Amino acid sequence: MATPGAWTQRPHDPAPHSGDWAARPRYAPSDFVTLLWRERFLMLAVFLVLFVLGAAAAFSLKTSYPAQSSILVRLGQEYVYEPRAGDAGRGAVPDSDQVIQAETEILGSAELKQRVIDRLGLTRIYPKLAKKYVVADAAEKRVILSQAIRAMEAGLKIGTAPDTPIVRLSFEHEDPQTAALVLNTLLEEYLVFRRNVLVGSTTPALEEQREAFETRLAQADQAYEDFLTSNRIGDFVAEKAALAQLQAQIEQQKYQTEAQLQDRIGRLTVLENQMGQVSQEVGLYRDVNNAANDKLMQLKLQREDLLSRYRSDAQPVRELDNQIARLEQGIAEGRAAGDGAKRIGINPVWQTLQTEKIQLQAEVAALRQSQEALADQLRQLLDRRLRLAELEPRFQALSLDRDVLQANVRDFAVKEEQNRAAREIAAASNDNIRIVQRAVPPTKGKSLKKPVFVLAFLFAGFTALCAGLLRMFLRPGLPTPQSASRTLDLPVLGSARLKAA
Structure with missing residues (x-):
């Protein structure tokens, strides 16, 4: 017997199960x-x-008014790296993106917003929070201030673009006048606040370090002076140089003295040999015997006298002529000549040689004494130089300490003055930060009513x-x-x- 509904089923359709049609x-x-x-x-x-x-x-939702402003940021002196000690890395600078990022972080810092609130007052910016602040205790006041800073952070927008030195700022507030005032105040406080952040007050630290180095330098100076006084040294370097120069001069004098001494000894030896060959006495003068000539003259005079009385062939005249002839022959043959009186004295040549010998002996003695004195001076100089050479390591250590400390004191003094000058210059100007556009009260508000209304319609x-x-x-x-x-x-x-x- 066929079941009800079987005549409606197709042979290829599966049999329906109870409950499937109701579930699906x-x-x-x-x-x-x-x-x-x-x-x-x-x-x-x-x-x-x-x-x-x-x-x-x-x-x-309330209508907010965004005030717009922009600043130009360029690389400034405060970004140039100046090491506190040494010269490693001096002059290194960050790239432009890093500078922009740093300035953006300063603009967005909570302390900068706190400065703006302290300057304008909480009542001027957020009246509702100001009413709560008046009746709040110390803990609640800190919370309210934190809420005000967070509200400023929510209203402040900072925008940058890659490879662009412009930073755009926007601040939204229910009051357009307040929006412009807060943004302009923020820029003014930013110019002051960034100096403290970037330049920083390192002058006290530099001054303390300089004073510490000055104290150590005074101790090093005292040790240096004690060293010189205990060793009886006025100027170590000058004395060392003077001793070296003086030793060179004395050695030169010693060599010259030795050469002169050898010269004098040689001359003295030659002189002594010459004196052995020279007679000590010599005839000073000798008288000549002229008796024969006088006799001949006298005979000639007598003949002339006889000729005045006798003839030339007279016996007296002939006798005188014979005498005259014999006397002339004797004079001619030298039989009538004889020695006269002689005088003997000191030989002047021997005397000169003796004088020169005495002088040379005196010079030799003087040169020997000079040689001994110079040798003694050289020994003293050598001992002093050896003593200075022994003291030189200690002197070099003390001098090095003094030089290093003096250089450090000078460097820190220079850095202290440079830091002070940099802070004064930074306090007077911000050459690398220029306000391109100051905020003006906006005339057109910004509200989310329409977007929220449309979203509410779509969501509903x-x-x-x-x-x-x-x-x-x-x-x-x-x-x-x-x-x-x-x-x-x-x-x-x-x-x-x-x-x-």
Whole structure:
């Protein structure tokens, strides 16, 4: 016997299982319109509730006025690296992006915002927080100030672009005048605050270090003076140089003295040999005997006298002529000549040689004494130089300490003055930071009412649609004849409306 409904089954269709058609009804796109229309009241209620709430939230939002400003940032002296000690890395500078990043961090710092609040007052910027601040205790005041700083951080926008030295700032506030005032005050405080951050006050540290080096330098000077005094040294370097120069001079004099001594000894030897060959006495003069000539003259005079009385052939005249002839012959033959008186004295040549010998002996003795004196002086100089050479390591150590400490004191004094000058210059100007545009009160506000209103409408509509679909899918049974026909794969011959209870 055939079961009911068997005549409607196709041979290839699987047998229906109990409960499958109720759990998984099949829908067509046309069914959704009909089914959602049935849930129109639920969807409308959900939409109205959510839209009203969203609209209320949108209309509760306040209009904010963004004030705009911009600054030009360039590389300044404060970014040039100056080492505190030594010269390693001197003159190193960061790139432009790092400079912009540093300035941006300074602009966004909480301390800078605290400065702005302290300068303008909490009442001028956030009146509601100011009212709470008046009646709050110390702990609550700190919390309120933190809230004000966070509110400023939320309202402040800092924008940069790669490879661009411009930093753009924007601050939003309910009051356009306050927005411009806060942003301009922020820029003014930023120009002051960045000096303290970048330049920094290192003068006290430099001064303390310089004073420490001065104290050590005074101790080194005292040790240096004690060293010189204990060793009876006026100027170590000058004395060492003077001793070397004096030793060279004395050695030169010694060599000259030795050469002179050898010269004098040689001359003395030759002189002594010469004196042995020279007679000590020599005839000073000798008288000549002229008696024969006088006699001859006298005979000639007598002959002349006789000729005045006698003839030339007279006997007396002939006798005188014979005498004269014999005397002349004797004189001619030298028989009538004889030695006269002689005088003998000191030989002047021997005397000169003796005088020169005495002088040479005196010079030799003097040169020997000079040689001994110079040798003694050389020994003293050598001992002194050896003593200085022994003391030189200690002197060099003390001098090196003094030189290093003096250089450190000088360097730190220079750095102290440079740091002071840099701070004074930085306090007077900000050459690398230029305000391109100062903030002016904005005339056009900025509000999220319209976006929030549109989002509330869309959200309410979407939520109502989801509620309708959820209610549609959760309803039991087959909602429409078409859905029943597709789900049961049976033709629907008729349908009747559900009678109201």
